[in-house]
Amino acid sequence: MPAWPLLAWLAGQLIPAIGAAIPATRAAVMLQAWRCFCCTKLPSSAGHLLASPALQVSQAAQASSFRRRRSWNAGALEKALAANLTYRPHEDADGSVK
Numbered sequence: 454m455p456a457w458p459l460l461a462w463l464a465g466q467l468i469p470a471i472g473a474a475i476p477a478t479r480a481a482v483m484l485q486a487w488r489c490f491c492c493t494k495l496p497s498s499a500g501h502l503l504a505s506p507a508l509q510v511s512q513a514a515q516a517s518s519f520r521r522r523r524s525w526n527a528g529a530l531e532k533a534l535a536a537n538l539t540y541r542p543h544e545d546a547d548g549s550v551k
Contacts, residue, residue: 456493460486 463486470478 456489459489463489 463482467479467482467486470482
């Protein structure tokens with residue numbers, strides 16, 4: 454759920470408090486806005502924290518896939534299509550992460 458409607462409503466509460474010089478109301482509204490902002494932004498920032506481990510897993514899977522393919526004999530490589538040799542290792546690595 455987007456927080457912008459709630460933040461807009463809080464801004465509407467804050468403007469009269471600033472004009473009337475009511476410090477307690479001003480502080481309470483600002484604290485509510487800060488909580489709302491943090492509650493919506495912290496979960497979305499978790500994706501950034503997980504990006505590095507996901508990349509490491511993907512790279513490890515690709516390296517493992519390439520090691521397996523290097524152990525194939527030359528006859529199998531000659532029969533395989535070039536597209537399969539380039540596309541499938543990446544697809545295998547991406548599929549193993551999901």
